[in-house]
Amino acid sequence: MKKFLTYSPKFDQLTAEEEQLLNEDVELIEKAVAISHKLNKKRIATRNAHAKAYGFVRGSFIPVNNRAADFSGLLKGGNLGVILRYSHPNFSVTKGKGEYPLYGCAVKIYNKDLPVSAKFPLVNLPVFITNSVSKFLKLHIKANQFLISKGSPFSFSFLKIPGMLKAGLSLFFDREILPILNNTLKVLDIEKHLISGYTYHSVGCFRLEDRIVKIRLKPSGNIKFKPDADIDQATALRDWFMRNELSLDFQVQLATDEKKTPVNNLLKLWKEKHSEFITVGKIILPKQDVSRYGSMDYENLSFNPFENPEALQPVGRMQKIRQKIYNKSVATRQSLNQTM
Numbered sequence: 001m002k003k004f005l006t007y008s009p010k011f012d013q014l015t016a017e018e019e020q021l022l023n024e025d026v027e028l029i030e031k032a033v034a035i036s037h038k039l040n041k042k043r044i045a046t047r048n049a050h051a052k053a054y055g056f057v058r059g060s061f062i063p064v065n066n067r068a069a070d071f072s073g074l075l076k077g078g079n080l081g082v083i084l085r086y087s088h089p090n091f092s093v094t095k096g097k098g099e100y101p102l103y104g105c106a107v108k109i110y111n112k113d114l115p116v117s118a119k120f121p122l123v124n125l126p127v128f129i130t131n132s133v134s135k136f137l138k139l140h141i142k143a144n145q146f147l148i149s150k151g152s153p154f155s156f157s158f159l160k161i162p163g164m165l166k167a168g169l170s171l172f173f174d175r176e177i178l179p180i181l182n183n184t185l186k187v188l189d190i191e192k193h194l195i196s197g198y199t200y201h202s203v204g205c206f207r208l209e210d211r212i213v214k215i216r217l218k219p220s221g222n223i224k225f226k227p228d229a230d231i232d233q234a235t236a237l238r239d240w241f242m243r244n245e246l247s248l249d250f251q252v253q254l255a256t257d258e259k260k261t262p263v264n265n266l267l268k269l270w271k272e273k274h275s276e277f278i279t280v281g282k283i284i285l286p287k288q289d290v291s292r293y294g295s296m297d298y299e300n301l302s303f304n305p306f307e308n309p310e311a312l313q314p315v316g317r318m319q320k321i322r323q324k325i326y327n328k329s330v331a332t333r334q335s336l337n338q339t340m
Contacts, residue, residue, distance in 0.1 A: 002256065003256065003257070004211050004212075004254050004255060004256055005211065005212050005254075005255035005256060005257055005258065005261065005263070006210050006211060006212070007207050007210055007211065007212055007315060011205075011212075011263045011264065011315050011316055011317070012315065012316065012317060012319070012320040013317070013320075014133065014317060014320055014321070015133075015134075017134060018133045018134055018137065018317075018321070021133075021134055021137040021138065021141065022137060022321050022324055022325075023324075024137075024141060025137050025140050025141050025144065025321075025325065026324045026325060026328045028141060028144035028145060028148065029144060029325055029328050029329055029332070030328055030332050031144070031148050032144045032147045032148055033328075033329055033332040033333050033336070034332065034336060035147070035148060036147075036333075052087055052088045052090060053085055053086065053087050053299065054086045054087065054088070054195055054233040054234045054237055055085075055086055055234055055237045055238065055290045055291075055293065055294075056083060056084065056085050056086075056290060056293035056294075056298045056301075057083070057084045057086070057196070057237070057241060057285050057288070057290055057293075058081065058082070058083055058084075058285070058288065058293070059081070059082050059084075059283055059284050059285035059286060060080065060081060060082060060283070060284045061080040061081065061082045061109045061250070061281050061282075061283055062080075062281060062282045062283075062284065063078060063080070063280065063281050064279050064280055064281055064282060066278050066279060066280050067278065068208065068213070068252050068254060068278040068280055069208050069209075069213075069252060069280045071109070071280055071281050074118070074209075074309065074311055074312060075109065075110075075111045075116050075117070075118060075309075076111055076114055076116050077111045077112075077113055077114060077116075079111065079112045079113050080109055080110065080111060080112065080281075081109075081110050081112050082107065082108065082109050082110070082283050082285075083107075083108045083110070083301065084105055084106065084107055084108075084196075084283075084285070085104075085105070085106040085108075085298075085301070085303060086103065086104070086105055086195045086196065086233070086237060087103065087104040087105075087106065088102070088103060088104070089102055089103070089104055089123070100187070100190075101124070101190050101191065101192040101193075102123070102124065102125055102187065102190070103123065103124045103195050103198060103200075103233075104121065104122065104123050104124075104200075105122045105123075105124075105195075105196075105198075105200040105217060106119065106120070106121045106122070106303035107119065107120045107121075107122060107217065107250075107283075107303075108301070108303055109250075109281075116309065117307075117308075118305075118308045118309065118312045119302070119303045119304060119305045119307060119308060120202060120206070120215055120305060121202075121303055121305060122200035122201055122202055122215065122217055123200060123201060123203055124190065124198040124199065124200055124201070125183075125186065125187060125190065125201075125203075126201035126203065126214075126216075126269055127183045127186065127203070127266060127267055127268070127269065128183075128203050128204075128266035128267065128318065129171055129180070129183075130171045130174075130176070130180070130266075130267070131176060131264065131265055131266055131267055131318075132171070132174065133317050133318060133321060135167070135170055135171055135174075136318070136321075137321060138167045138170070139164070139167040139168055139170075139171070140325075141167075142160065142163045142164040142166075142167045143164055145160050145163070145164075146160040146161065146164050176267055179267040179268065180267065183267060191227040192227060192228060192229050192231060193225040193226060193227050193228055193231065194225045194228075194231065194233075194236050194237070194240060195233045195236070195237060196219075196237060196240065196246055196285075197219055197223065197225030198225075199216060199217065199218045199219070200216070200217040200218075201214065201215065201216050201217075202214050202215040202216075203266060203318075204266060204314060204315070204316045204318055204319045205255065205263050205314070205315040205316050205319070206305070206308075206312055206313065206314055206315060207310070207311060207312060207313050207314075207315055208252060208254070208311070208312070209311045211254055211255065212254070212255040212263060212315050213252040213253055213254055213255065214252070214253045214255075214270060215250070215251065215252055215253075216249075216251045216252075216253065216277055217248055217249070217250055217251070217283070218248065218249045218251060218277075219246065219247070219248055219249075220247040220248060220249050220282070221247065223246075237290060238289075238290050238291055241285065241287060241288050241289075241290050242287065242288075242289060243287065244287065245284065245285060245286045245287050246284075246285040247282060247283070247284055247285075248282070248283040248285070249279045249281075249282060249283075250279065250280055250281040250282070250283055251277040251278060251279050251280065252277070252278055252280055253270055253272075253275045253276070253277050253278070254275050254278070255270075255275065256274055256275050260274040260275070261274055261275055263315060263316050264316050264317050264318070266316075266318055296337065299337075300333070300334055300337055302330045302334070304326045304327065304330050305326070306322075306323045306326055306327065
């Protein structure tokens with residue numbers, strides 16, 4: 001019988017230096033969100049990552065009988081809805097010209113009868129830029145300092161650029177340079193097409209009760225999405241769902257052991273020969289007018305995975321630093337948007 005890796009708090013542990021850097025970053029995040037409306041020329045405070053939403057889409061989540069997970073049990077019922085938020089990972093809201101096709105799809109699965117839900121932020125590139133928590137935090141700190149400087153009345157943000165570049169280049173000066181370069185090539189290989197047609201992945205792991213998984217969201221069937229470098233994603237998303245429905249497979253990949261399916265190595269994909277993807281649910285997105293979901297209520301929605309039930313919490317050191325970042329970002333944004 002195949003054995004699976006079980007969850008332990010050891011997977012989440014940070015060093016004292018990493019905790020100190022994280023606390024510094026969290027203080028800056030509050031300031032960055034507070035001035036985000038100025039940078040983005042919006043009347044609302046925006047997210048400090050994935051600031052630009054192309055649209056929200058609603059549908060149903062249908063649990064599937066499988067050997068990995070019972071989502072009806074985990075979410076205390078089978079009457080489950082879903083909200084998807086498609087986005088670009090930039091800190092700021094861009095106009096869309098020259099955007100590289102790196103996208104996000106945040107998934108919220110919720111019980112329609114009880115206040116129970118689970119959120120999963122997913123991206124169309126299944127790897128990360130580094131395994132070093134400290135290097136990532138130093139880069140994130142420099143990026144937040146740059147954004148805060150841009151929002152000040154007398155901006156000297158250009159003075160922050162060298163520090164940000166230095167922190168970014170430091171990622172390439174460690175023993176993991178080969179997988180970093182390999183993943184950079186994966187980025188260059190992404191073709192631009194309709195945003196809802198990509199396969200999306202969790203960057204990092206989640207608990208599935210006492211086991212650990214990665215998540216994949218994949219279009220069902222044989223629908224082909226043609227490359228289109230000039231596509232306007234917001235318009236294309238609206239037009240698609242006015243005429244079509246979309247079915248997606250919500251899948252998990254179970255960790256088997258630390259060598260073949262490492263929890264804290266985000267530069268490495270788990271090979272399917274070591275752990276296959278198992279479909280635990282179907283997401284059905286019917287025809288709809290997604291322009292109806294452009295209100296403040298939708299933009300203020302939280303897709304914070306740390307609000308999940310304990311059995312579906314994020315796992316890993318990089319996930320752990322996101323906990324404080326998510327919580328501060330969501331709280332600041334929602335508080336400010338009540339008064340704007």
